[in-house]
Amino acid sequence: MKKVKNVSMEMSGMVTYGCHLHVDSTTRFFLFTLITVASIGLFIQIMYLYGDSPGMKAALPAEYSLAGRRIMYGRLFNNVDVSQIKLSNPKPIREKAKFIPYQAFGRETTFVRSNETVNNRSYVIINEFKPKTSGQKYYLYRHPTKISGNFNGNITRHVNNPGAFSVASDRNIYIMSVFGRFINRKTGERSQSKQPDPDKENLLIVLVGWLKYDLFNSSLQCCLLLANDSIVCTPNAKRLIWTQVNKQPLMAVKFFCPVPKELKYSHVKGATMSLVTENCLNKKFAAVEYVKRQAQDSIAVCAKIVYGTMSAQRLIEWFEIQRFIGVDKVLMYFYNVNAETVNVLQQYSQEGFVDLRPFDFPEADTNYRYVGQKDAQPFIDEQVVLYEAMERLQGYTFTAVIDVDEVIYARTSHKHNLKRFILQLYRRCPEAAGFSFKTELFITDWENKEDKGPEMNMFYHTKYQNRTRPLEDRTKNILVMDRIILGSVWTHNYTSLPQYKKFQVPASMGTLKHYRPCRKNWHCFLRRGYRDQTIAGLMGNIKRNVSNKFNKLLDKSTLNAIKENATNGSNYQGGSVQSRPVHKTNNTIFSNKKIS
Incomplete structure (x- = not known):
């Protein structure tokens, strides 16, 4: 018994010794002051955003608000109807009224x-x-x-x-x-x-x-x-x-x-x-x-802004993929685009498949910025586009917010029909306000040695078949337009009406395929690669339509370059999407290992 007690005391001494932290008086005072200031700041923030005291709001500046959130007159945008939130009565427009x-x-x-x-x-x-x-x-x-x-x-x-x-x-x-x-x-x-x-x-x-x-x-x-x-x-x-x-x-x-x-x-x-x-x-x-009410179960895609050196080849392939999987309308805003891309946009607009809208931003001379810049003011400009798009597309039953380098892939639907897939999810979760998809990154910097013959090698989406696992931090959504607050929608999230809820789509049923170069902070060469031929197989179903559009819309020089590179076993890029900088990564993970 005494021996057990001694062992217990020794263990207690080890634990105490291992977790002991010495804090002198100066450090203790600094930590106490830091915690006190943070607590007071958090309390003031909560009182300002949720409190009803006019004195509190008057004492604080208007810019005292949380970052990157939808703000309704200084209050956080919660799951409530917009019609229930009102401003205080404004000042009379005219003092003397009869x-x-x-x-x-x-x-x-x-x-x-x-x-x-x-x-x-x-x-x-x-x-x-x-x-x-x-x-x-x-x-x-x-x-x-x-x-x-x-x-x-x-x-x-x-x-x-x-x-x-x-x-x-x-x-x-x-x-x-x-x-x-x-x-x-x-x-x-x-x-x-x-x-x-x-x-x-x-x-x-x-x-x-x-x-x-x-x-x-x-x-x-x-x-x-x-x-x-x-x-x-x-x-x-x-x-x-x-x-x-x-x-x-x-x-x-x-x-x-x-x-x-x-x-x-x-x-x-x-x-x-x-x-x-x-x-x-x-x-x-x-x-x-x-805005007119569209047909029942109609589905639209908001593609946001197309600009710069957008590849006309990739744009044609993306449009034909959207049409094949059952999309009824694509809403797209254009700014500062090249002549070949203009020809493609005009053709699909004349066919009625694409709704084209101009985009520009005010005060460009005094507030310098450009479309696609990763900065606060360009993000605000992009939100104006989403505000406008949600109003314009409110007549559709479903709306997806994705970019032109992304494809929503329905694994469990016949011929990957997106409309049929969404209706299946709708029956599975009848209270859903939207469906969120995890993202699989097809890193275009990774080495690809696919050779499907000259006919299929022409297409951009058949070349890149190496992807990451499904990621949860870059979800994109398909919205049920009657069940969301239109003003709450942004690129990666939305707010549903109180009686509805969000639905996360399992990766085994459907994912978002995102084709892009690797960012420096992603360390893509350390990620495990997965072989994925799903989109390549989908392209086989529409290769005739895509080839006809290539012959009709692309310049002869561009078309000849695509065919020549396809014959040589490579792929013509036709310009980088949205002019994103390309970061070359280590490709040895794919040259030395078999992709699972």
Whole structure:
């Protein structure tokens, strides 16, 4: 018994000795101070984001907010309906207003409106201002329909893309697009009728664009242009903002402008935003687009922005893959692209498969940046695109947000049909708001010695058959559009409505194939490689369509280079996707070992 006790004491002494840490008084004081400051900062952050005390918000600067999150007026964007979040009442637009009953709108007249109740009766404040010219016509800004190849060989140099956005207020507000969204008065339902019923639905005007950071908490007003050329000005009660922790000059923003119930039978053809110090006269109005409900089980792909030295060959292959797996529409924004790529985009646009939209960013002369740059302001510019895309594609049942170097592969569906696959998942998880896919990286820096003959060697997607294991930190999603908050969608995530949930797709059922060079910090030569011929097999089903498109759309010099390299057992690159820098890695893992 005594021996056991001695052994226990020795073991206790060993453990105590091994875990002992000596901290002097100076270090102890420093650690205590650091923990105290961090705790106070966290407490203030939580109080500011979730608290209702106006004194707290007034005491802190507007930029005091968390990094890289969707922010709704200084509050974190949680799983709640956008319609349930409201701003505090803005300052009155006009101090002196006369209470008069609602009157019919006259042509060429501007009104400033806000609802008031007097003696239990509802009235509308109306201030009338006559325009300078009695017969004035208001200009409606619309996106251009033509696309031209204006690539100058350098993606870091800005090239103006006219018509991509309009200036609502000089150096303050920029509008990319405006949409009319009909909302059912009964929450959670959506009208299935072809034409909206004003008695059952309310019209909401949604404007997408950029807002000056200095106007984070400012009061703004919505300017609505009616069919009879009269203008209605209403206070902007809600807006959705995307920003970063480090202050950037511009923020991505969605403005929500409810149309007054008195105007529910009036057609709103244009809209813009303005400061309260401005009036809506002589404004350049953006045309309101009314999105149509698409066929049941329709699926669209948001490909974000194509720019620079985009390979026309790879673009053709990617389009044909999307068409083969069942995609109904591809939404793509173009900026600073080469002439050969323009030819491809125009052809698929004329066929009705691709919806092409121009992209450009404001203040390029004072706020230097370029598309594809990995920095805060370009990420904000990209979020404007996603804001716009989700409004434009809301009529589809499902929407995937992927890039043109990515392919969603359905392993368990016949002929890898994506639409059939999503419907299978939908039945498996009827409460799903979206489906998340793990990413398999096909590293283009790795050595590839595949030789499938000259006919198949022509294709980019048949050359690279070495990939990593499925990764969970770069998921991409297919969204169920009726079950998500449109303004919450970004490249890698989204927020569902409270009654729905996210669904993670097992890698054995489907994954995302991502073709790209290796980044320096990935250490790709240390990763284990896996042989994967799935996309190569898929290309065999569409090789005839792809070859016909090559002969029709590609330049003769490009086509000859592709065929010559295919005969020699290599593959013509046709330009690097999005001009990403290529980092060469150690290829010995594939030359000395058999890939499993």
